[in-house]
Amino acid sequence: MGLAIEAVNLTKVFGIFKAVNNVTLKVEEGVIFGLLGPNGAGKTTTIRMILGLLKPTSGYVKVFGIDVTRERKRALNLVGYMPQQFSLYEDLTVEENLRLYASLYGINGLEAEKRIRELLDELMLAEYRKRPAGKLSGGTRQRLALAAAVVNRPRLLVVDEPTAGVDPPLRRYFWEKFRKLRDEGVTVLVTTHYMDEAENCDKIALMSRGSVAAEGSPLEIKRLAYGGDLLELEIVGNPQPIVEEFGFKVLSSETRGGVEKVTLLVPDASLVLASLTRALERSGVKVVRAYPVPVSLEDAFIRLTASSYSLKR
Numbered sequence: 001m002g003l004a005i006e007a008v009n010l011t012k013v014f015g016i017f018k019a020v021n022n023v024t025l026k027v028e029e030g031v032i033f034g035l036l037g038p039n040g041a042g043k044t045t046t047i048r049m050i051l052g053l054l055k056p057t058s059g060y061v062k063v064f065g066i067d068v069t070r071e072r073k074r075a076l077n078l079v080g081y082m083p084q085q086f087s088l089y090e091d092l093t094v095e096e097n098l099r100l101y102a103s104l105y106g107i108n109g110l111e112a113e114k115r116i117r118e119l120l121d122e123l124m125l126a127e128y129r130k131r132p133a134g135k136l137s138g139g140t141r142q143r144l145a146l147a148a149a150v151v152n153r154p155r156l157l158v159v160d161e162p163t164a165g166v167d168p169p170l171r172r173y174f175w176e177k178f179r180k181l182r183d184e185g186v187t188v189l190v191t192t193h194y195m196d197e198a199e200n201c202d203k204i205a206l207m208s209r210g211s212v213a214a215e216g217s218p219l220e221i222k223r224l225a226y227g228g229d230l231l232e233l234e235i236v237g238n239p240q241p242i243v244e245e246f247g248f249k250v251l252s253s254e255t256r257g258g259v260e261k262v263t264l265l266v267p268d269a270s271l272v273l274a275s276l277t278r279a280l281e282r283s284g285v286k287v288v289r290a291y292p293v294p295v296s297l298e299d300a301f302i303r304l305t306a307s308s309y310s311l312k313r
């Protein structure tokens with residue numbers, strides 16, 4: 001698999017303010033890649049540089065191997081972009097908006113009509129086809145914006161905060177859509193400041209104050225935040241010798257009603273759960289329950305950005 005995006009050492013300075021600081025992102029083809037971080041982290045600025053809409057102060061970007069500053073037109077033909085504030089023509093109808101966006105990509109005539117019909121169908125817009133964009137509800141507008149962004153069947157779809165201010169059913173619908181596009185081979189780069197949505201991504205880069213604070217799959221990010229997986233044991237007896245033998249760290253332990261609840265930090269919960277339980281039982285410790293502790297990405301992010309703040313100080 002090749003790289004859909006290769007952004008290397010991107011920096012953007014506005015005046016004396018460094019909005020993006022030495023960001024490197026390598027996005028493999030065919031994944032949903034989430035750029036996450038709070039407002040002001042530098043997500044939109046990074047995206048605009050990736051799309052060749054903003055010239056980096058330093059660094060470079062290639063999209064499918066094409067340098068976006070040198071060959072912007074060629075690169076943009078492979079890309080669909082749904083900006084944070086999508087500009088639709090308010091007094092053109094849904095259909096006319098799509099026709100206009102199609103023509104911008106050189107799709108006209110019968111080919112355009114066919115593609116528009118497909119999109120009206122796919123994004124549940126058929127009943128609104130004759131309605132001016134300015135008269136649509138928020139959710140319908142967002143669906144039209146997405147339809148316009150994929151009118152050219154992009155190999156890379158870039159969506160900037162598509163779910164900001166959107167109600168939960170439509171948020172879910174959008175993520176399903178992104179997954180479907182991904183399964184069809186489209187690479188999706190999506191930004192969001194909703195941490196819980198990140199679970200939908202194959203890979204995540206967490207941005208904080210212009211830099212990438214952490215990168216990896218949701219599971220890897222969680223491991224990075226804690227230095228491993230969390231495993232909880234409910235036991236009767238002394239686990240200390242076995243836990244030491246395995247070299248695991250005890251994060252907490254409390255005893256209630258004769259049962260001790262121990263939280264351990266382990267490298268990979270699914271790999272060690274069975275062998276640890278067996279070893280404990282063999283040493284005479286009764287294991288009432290043993291289970292991996294689900295960690296939320298939000299917790300992980302808070303830990304990771306908190307430590308990156310303290311590193312900077």
Ligand SMILES: Nc1ncnc2c1ncn2[C@@H]1O[C@H](COP(=O)(O)OP(=O)(O)O)[C@@H](O)[C@H]1O
Pocket residue numbers: 014017019037038039040041042043044045046
């Ligand atoms: N054109 C600009 N001129 C000056 N500052 C900007 C400009 N664009 C963005 N910024 C600043 O850069 C920082 C990052 O902005 P942005 O990339 O929009 O963050 P995000 O999309 O993560 O919310 C913010 O502090 C913002 O105010």
Ligand SMILES: [Mg+2]
Pocket residue numbers: 043044045084160161
């Ligand atoms: Mg933004």
